Amino acid sequence: MTTxxxxxxxxxxxxxxxxxxxxxxxxxxxxxxxxxxxxxxxAALSPAExxxxxxxxxxxxxxxxxxxxxxxxxxxxxPVADATLEIVLTxxxxxxxxxxxxxxxxxxxxxxxxxxxxLVGTLEYLPLGVVAVIGPWNYPVFTPMGSIAxxxxxxxxxxxxxxxxxxxxxxxxxxxFAESVPEHPVFQCLTGLGETGAALVADPxxxxxAFTGSTATARRVxxxxxxxxxxxxxxxxxxxxxxxxxxADIAAAADACLWGALSNAGQTCVGVERVYVVxxxxxxxxxxxxxxxxxxxxxxxxxxxTMPGQVEVIRRHIDDAVATGKVVTGGPGxxxxxxxDPVIVEDVPEDSPAVREETFGPTITVRxxxxxxxxxxxxxxxxxxxxxxxxxxxxxRAADLARRMRSGMTAINSIISFAAVPSLPFGGVGDSGFxxxxxxxxxxxxxxxxxxxxxxxxxxxxxxxxxxxxxxxxERLVRLVTxxxxxxxx
Numbered sequence: 001m002t003t004x005x006x007x008x009x010x011x012x013x014x015x016x017x018x019x020x021x022x023x024x025x026x027x028x029x030x031x032x033x034x035x036x037x038x039x040x041x042x043a044a045l046s047p048a049e050x051x052x053x054x055x056x057x058x059x060x061x062x063x064x065x066x067x068x069x070x071x072x073x074x075x076x077x078x079p080v081a082d083a084t085l086e087i088v089l090t091x092x093x094x095x096x097x098x099x100x101x102x103x104x105x106x107x108x109x110x111x112x113x114x115x116x117x118x119l120v121g122t123l124e125y126l127p128l129g130v131v132a133v134i135g136p137w138n139y140p141v142f143t144p145m146g147s148i149a150x151x152x153x154x155x156x157x158x159x160x161x162x163x164x165x166x167x168x169x170x171x172x173x174x175x176x177f178a179e180s181v182p183e184h185p186v187f188q189c190l191t192g193l194g195e196t197g198a199a200l201v202a203d204p205x206x207x208x209x210a211f212t213g214s215t216a217t218a219r220r221v222x223x224x225x226x227x228x229x230x231x232x233x234x235x236x237x238x239x240x241x242x243x244x245x246x247x248a249d250i251a252a253a254a255d256a257c258l259w260g261a262l263s264n265a266g267q268t269c270v271g272v273e274r275v276y277v278v279x280x281x282x283x284x285x286x287x288x289x290x291x292x293x294x295x296x297x298x299x300x301x302x303x304x305x306t307m308p309g310q311v312e313v314i315r316r317h318i319d320d321a322v323a324t325g326k327v328v329t330g331g332p333g334x335x336x337x338x339x340x341d342p343v344i345v346e347d348v349p350e351d352s353p354a355v356r357e358e359t360f361g362p363t364i365t366v367r368x369x370x371x372x373x374x375x376x377x378x379x380x381x382x383x384x385x386x387x388x389x390x391x392x393x394x395x396x397r398a399a400d401l402a403r404r405m406r407s408g409m410t411a412i413n414s415i416i417s418f419a420a421v422p423s424l425p426f427g428g429v430g431d432s433g434f435x436x437x438x439x440x441x442x443x444x445x446x447x448x449x450x451x452x453x454x455x456x457x458x459x460x461x462x463x464x465x466x467x468x469x470x471x472x473x474x475e476r477l478v479r480l481v482t483x484x485x486x487x488x489x490x
Contacts, residue, residue, distance in 0.1 A: 008168055011077040011303075021192065025199040032200070032206065035186075038157045038185050039129045039157035042155060042184065043127040053181050055099075071169055072166070075168055075169055076140065077265075079301070079303060086142040093142075094145065100423075100440070104125070108123055110122065118458065119454065121454075126448050128156050131157070132158075132203075133161070143235075144170070144212065147233070147437050151446040152186065153443060154444075161189075170189045171191065201224050207231075236428065236431060239356070239386075240387045241388050242261075242274065246371075249391065256391070257364070265339075266359065269387075269432075270387035273363070274365055275289075297341075298340060304337075311335065314361035322345060324352055326345065327343075328344040342362050343361075344364045346365070347367065347368075385407045390411070391413055399412070425440075462477055
């Protein structure tokens with residue numbers, strides 16, 4: 001293995017948290033080779049054996065929750081309480097994936113229809129082999145484990161390349177897994193910079209890549225994977241909208257909106273960035289929102305901007321919003337790297353970078369709308385489509401709005417609640433990516449469907465798949481199909 005190293009730093013203090021190898025292409029080659037062997041062993045285990053080991057891993061993670069939360073805090077700067085919440089959600093997803101994999105993926109009979117009356121059809125989902133996971137730094141446990149846990153439960157081996165900003169978290173996740181599954185390296189971690197990840201996704205032995213990161217980087221990953229026709233599930237950026245209807249609970253909406261926008265310093269792919277408020281309640285909502293924002297402190301309620309380069313993006317968006325809109329809270333002085341204080345600006349033009357581009361910081365743009373339909377139209381007028389939120393007391397209208405919102409997930413009268421439900425799939429549309437993690441769709445994402453048909457007995461008088469087929473055989477088939485499907489529905 002390579003002897004070159006790099007340091008992970010605490011973004012709040014600049015102190016060195018840990019030192020990790022810069023794994024080379026040669027290292028990647030060896031790790032993927034080991035993963036191939038491990039994948040064969042892991043896939044050959046019975047579903048019950050995999051389930052037992054994964055539930056044991058869940059218990060190990062739970063016992064090490066405080067230690068892991070402290071490491072997340074050290075590498076990202078986020079409060080320990082927020083890091084703990086991230087790990088709690090991870091544990092619930094791991095539990096669900098382990099307990100439901102066989103039910104979702106196991107062999108089952110399917111209806112073969114009248115034409116296939118003499119057949120038995122079965123469908124099951126088989127492991128892919130080696131899955132590469134490229135993880136982000138903002139939620140270094142919850143987000144990658146949304147792929148890792150489901151890929152493992154589906155019977156695959158995993159090679160994980162965490163962000164270079166949070167390598168220690170990735171290493172620890174793999175180490176804790178080895179306590180539960182010591183026999184083979186079913187879950188391995190590679191550390192390094194972009195070159196390490198590039199070597200991993202380009203390896204032809206990788207059966208699938210699960211990527212979380214920016215839309216621009218996702219395009220480069222997809223281009224590399226195209227060389228080997230390696231399929232990709234991509235969870236990219238977001239510019240999530242928050243709609244406040246005229247009958248919404250204003251206090252609850254403001255509370256949820258603020259947490260959705262400011263928690264983790266706004267560094268959340270499904271965080272609130274755009275708010276559309278129906279005219280009748282706009283002023284009351286903005287007053288409530290700004291009053292609550294005045295009590296939130298950067299460095300106390302949320303941490304620093306983890307990635308130093310993001311500070312300039314946030315500064316540019318704030319400057320643009322302030323120049324074209326009306327400041328409610330904060331302003332250019334809110335940026336005091338590595339921290340950014342809460343910023344709320346209203347009446348920012350829809351074509352401004354602060355509204356069109358992902359900010360990934362503790363900022364909110366608020367716009368007054370004539371009605372809830374205009375709010376939905378504006379929310380949907382984005383290249384992104386990851387998550388979103390509707391606040392309304394009208395249950396039927398809220399459900400209709402949520403369904404028509406152009407996003408992979410929508411929460412009603414709650415914030416980011418879909419991420420806490422293991423049975424719900426998570427993913428986006430448009431520039432927010434494609435494919436799904438979590439839930440049954442997340443399990444199937446890391447498996448290949450295997451269809452089998454078995455003839456139980458020859459179909460008398462209708463041998464249609466033979467060169468010995470006569471005109472009478474085809475005529476019987478035509479009559480049968482006409483009887484079944486030829487009648488027009490009125």
